């Protein structure tokens with residue numbers, strides 16, 4: 402339970418049936434973190450494209466629609482296996498560090514081209530200043546389907562983050578795009594400038610006592626790794642859109658049995674459907690804001706005719722996020738000429 406809460410659960414699929422909530426923070430078990438080698442990555446050749454460009458806007462919406470409707474060849478989730486880890490310095494990846502893995506994953510482990518292309522795509526999509534704290538990148542798998550990607554605090558520094566991608570699920574570029582934007586939603590809303598990490602929790606993530614102490618001392622929204630700043634995107638979003646039913650949601654979230662909890666969340670979603678953009682959003686305030694940010698970037702500015710749309714409009718209250726949206730859309734539209 403505690404582990405589940407601590408995990409910066411950051412799943413990336415838009416479908417509740419595929420979504421999984423568990424992620425552990427342990428990514429690099431005693432992996433040395435040598436200085437990155439200077440393996441230059443191909444520079445992104447970005448030609449600014451106005452995001453207001455009609456074709457670009459249509460493309461962005463189509464990417465989202467196709468991703469939502471994409472059907473995975475879903476197999477039963479297996480334990481997450483770490484295949485390869487990289488240290489990231491800016492855009493540059495270190496040499497790969499291979500884990501010992503079952504032979505059935507040998508091809509995926511050795512597929513450096515796909516591994517680096519996914520990373521390069523992430524760096525081309527997200528402006529560097531908005532992901533400077535992403536200090537590691539890992540290739541994992543839990544079998545086909547299930548978790549596609551996640552982010553979490555890195556083990557080397559509480560303020561650093563790691564991006565993990567399941568290489569088996571990263572074959573469709575639309576789905577990958579939406580997933581990476583969703584993960585970026587977590588990075589944007591959970592990084593240290595928004596949620597200063599609790600050193601006590603970071604140093605002793607298994608301690609219930611410390612976790613409870615930190616949670617109770619937090620008067621704003623508490624996502625698990627620290628207390629959100631009062632004016633953070635996440636806390637502002639939470640106070641506006643979650644306070645009314647947070648008690649109800651918390652009693653559901655306290656359910657230990659995962660299948661039962663998922664069923665309860667589904668019922669909760671049915672009850673408040675017009676407030677959520679996807680059926681994955683009610684999983685938690687963190688997932689809701691990540692889903693909403695994805696819609697904010699990929700869909701046209703909506704009318705405030707539903708709470709779900711008002712959530713999208715929330716981001717338009719921040720000039721820096723409007724600018725960020727334009728930048729990401731410009732970058733996206735270069736990718737799909």
Ligand SMILES: [Zn+2]
Pocket residue numbers: 410411412413583584587687688691
């Ligand atoms: Zn997520």
